[in-house]
Amino acid sequence: MRNVLSKKAAIFIFVIPFIVLYTFIMMYPVFQTVIKSFYSWDGITAPSFIGLNNYKALLSDSDFLPSLKNGFIFAAVIFVVEQGVGTVLALLLSTKELRLKGSKFFRTSFFIPAVLSVSVVGQLWTQMYNYDHGLINNFLGLVGIGKVGFLSDPKLAIYSVAFTNGWQFMGIMFVFIYTAIKSIPEQYYEAATIDGASPAMIHRKITLPLIAETYKVTFTMSITGGLQAFNNMFIMTGGGPGNATMTLTYLMYKSAFQRGEFGYGCASAVILVAECLLFTLLINKFVARERIAY
Amino acid sequence: MAKRLKKLIIYIFISIVALISLYPLIYMAFNSLKDNNEIFSTNIYGLPTHFYFRNYISAVTQFDMPLFFKNSAIVAGVTVAFTVLIGMMFSYATARMKWKLANVTRIYGIIGMFIPVQIIIIPLVIIVRDLHIQHSLLSIIIPYIAFNLSFTSMVFYASFRSLPFELEEAASIDGANIYTTFFRIILPLVKPAIATTAIFIFLNSWNELFTAMIIINDNALKTLPLGLLYFQGQFATDWGASSAALTIASLPPIIFYLFFSKQVENALTVGAAVKG
Numbered sequence: 269m270r271n272v273l274s275k276k277a278a279i280f281i282f283v284i285p286f287i288v289l290y291t292f293i294m295m296y297p298v299f300q301t302v303i304k305s306f307y308s309w310d311g312i313t314a315p316s317f318i319g320l321n322n323y324k325a326l327l328s329d330s331d332f333l334p335s336l337k338n339g340f341i342f343a344a345v346i347f348v349v350e351q352g353v354g355t356v357l358a359l360l361l362s363t364k365e366l367r368l369k370g371s372k373f374f375r376t377s378f379f380i381p382a383v384l385s386v387s388v389v390g391q392l393w394t395q396m397y398n399y400d401h402g403l404i405n406n407f408l409g410l411v412g413i414g415k416v417g418f419l420s421d422p423k424l425a426i427y428s429v430a431f432t433n434g435w436q437f438m439g440i441m442f443v444f445i446y447t448a449i450k451s452i453p454e455q456y457y458e459a460a461t462i463d464g465a466s467p468a469m470i471h472r473k474i475t476l477p478l479i480a481e482t483y484k485v486t487f488t489m490s491i492t493g494g495l496q497a498f499n500n501m502f503i504m505t506g507g508g509p510g511n512a513t514m515t516l517t518y519l520m521y522k523s524a525f526q527r528g529e530f531g532y533g534c535a536s537a538v539i540l541v542a543e544c545l546l547f548t549l550l551i552n553k554f555v556a557r558e559r560i561a562y
Numbered sequence: 563m564a565k566r567l568k569k570l571i572i573y574i575f576i577s578i579v580a581l582i583s584l585y586p587l588i589y590m591a592f593n594s595l596k597d598n599n600e601i602f603s604t605n606i607y608g609l610p611t612h613f614y615f616r617n618y619i620s621a622v623t624q625f626d627m628p629l630f631f632k633n634s635a636i637v638a639g640v641t642v643a644f645t646v647l648i649g650m651m652f653s654y655a656t657a658r659m660k661w662k663l664a665n666v667t668r669i670y671g672i673i674g675m676f677i678p679v680q681i682i683i684i685p686l687v688i689i690v691r692d693l694h695i696q697h698s699l700l701s702i703i704i705p706y707i708a709f710n711l712s713f714t715s716m717v718f719y720a721s722f723r724s725l726p727f728e729l730e731e732a733a734s735i736d737g738a739n740i741y742t743t744f745f746r747i748i749l750p751l752v753k754p755a756i757a758t759t760a761i762f763i764f765l766n767s768w769n770e771l772f773t774a775m776i777i778i779n780d781n782a783l784k785t786l787p788l789g790l791l792y793f794q795g796q797f798a799t800d801w802g803a804s805s806a807a808l809t810i811a812s813l814p815p816i817i818f819y820l821f822f823s824k825q826v827e828n829a830l831t832v833g834a835a836v837k838g
Contacts, residue, residue, distance in 0.1 A: 293708035297685035
């Protein structure tokens with residue numbers, strides 16, 4: 269027994285493919301990105317050290333503040349759609365007293381968009397948002413509201429784009445929250461019902477505090493996912509109109525892969541990751557401060 | 563009475579959300595069988611009136627749909643097989659074998675979960691170029707394998723830890739070596755974990771756009787999500803044909819989900835949880 273499980277050669281063979289691939293493709297690039305953010309570098313010729321200049325230039329880049337702001341808006345929109353709608357649906361479908369039928373069907377409907385490629389979702393919604401022929405503008409015409417430039421109005425575009433992301437992934441959040449609620453022991457609810465608490469009260473006092481650990485995970489996903497947004501605007505608006513749907517990832521993509529400023533792109537990637545870490549820490553600090561065990 | 567009214571209102575609300583989730587996909591499928599005239603003016607919302615299959619023919623012939631489909635299948639298949647194998651071996655060594663650095667190594671392997679692709683991508687492009695694999699599907703398969711390793715190792719670690727340690731003892735008394743024990747005795751016991759990770763990695767690599775878009779330049783290497791983008795530019799006005807292409811790309815994951823909904827939901831939520 270001892271021999272079998274502590275055989276050095278076997279351990280080496282089992283571990284080495286993972287370590288090599290993972291170190292080379294995941295860990296090494298992270299250090300490279302951080303280091304190269306202090307260099308002027310075009311990806312071809314030798315990089316030259318310029319200290320904090322990339323970061324300084326970033327702060328005065330006219331795309332920087334809009335990108336930061338759009339990341340926040342994107343995160344806020346998908347937070348409301350995913351966590352808000354997801355929670356309401358999960359509470360309704362898991363409340364015993366309501367005895368709602370068809371929960372399997374609803375669950376499947378909410379979830380289906382999550383298995384699609386963002387390419388499909390982006391193009392489908394670009395057609396639906398289309399000014400002249402889009403489904404939504406046709407429908408709005410039907411109920412007597414004028415046409416809306418969902419993707420062409422600079423004020424509206426970021427909300428329209430963010431909504432499609434929320435639409436796609438709300439179902440995952442729903443299943444998450446619903447599963448967490450279902451795992452709460454039945455006795456908690458029985459005791460509360462005997463004490464005469466109303467369903468709304470029970471949810472506020474029992475369900476929500478008990479799934480706080482789940483919220484920590486889902487909140488982090490929505491917020492960091494929103495801050496990192498790129499694919500949806502890349503497909504639907506190209507960052508426009510103007511820079512109305514630019515984000516930090518877009519800024520990185522443009523500087524590195526369209527203008528060949530690799531060092532500058534690295535600096536924006538570092539800022540983005542620092543921002544995500546900050547929000548992850550904040551969520552961990554303020555959601556579910558007391559661990560509840562049952 | 564008030565109670566029934568309340569229930570009715572709740573049903574209407576839930577049904578509206580379900581409709582918003584589903585109808586865009588139905589709209590896409592309907593459009594794939596309509597001509598522009600129907601899509602734009604005469605029959606916007608309903609079933610197609612005369613099944614315009616020509617859209618599918620244009621999607622397949624004027625455009626490299628079969629090629630992109632094949633590339634996606636290869637990329638997803640190879641990525642799943644190698645990620646699961648490499649992740650499983652790693653987790654087995656860190657979860658059950660006895661060596662000093664087992665725990666440190668395991669934790670090192672988890673850090674990847676907190677690394678977004680944005681902070682990897684720029685050096686990765688250089689690595690792919692230096693390895694001279696940019697004209698092969700390996701240029702995205704290798705990164706996809708690496709991206710999914712942390713998640714895979716975490717799922718397998720948990721299931722290896724839940725097996726009784728007497729298994730190896732019994733096997734070694736029967737004279738089995740470590741490799742036979744691992745492949746013949748232990749692996750069959752973690753099939754649910756294999757299913758979870760395989761589904762998650764499959765969907766991830768089938769749908770991945772960001773890395774593929776940045777790394778792949780050759781038309782012959784494009785995966786479906788990437789190929790579809792250029793379809794949009796080329797056929798921007800032919801909504802029927804582009805809907806047909808979108809439908810073709812969406813059918814495999816949707817059918818897969820409808821057959822294995824429990825496992826897919828489980829895989830995507832576990833994957834999301836571990837990533838969050």
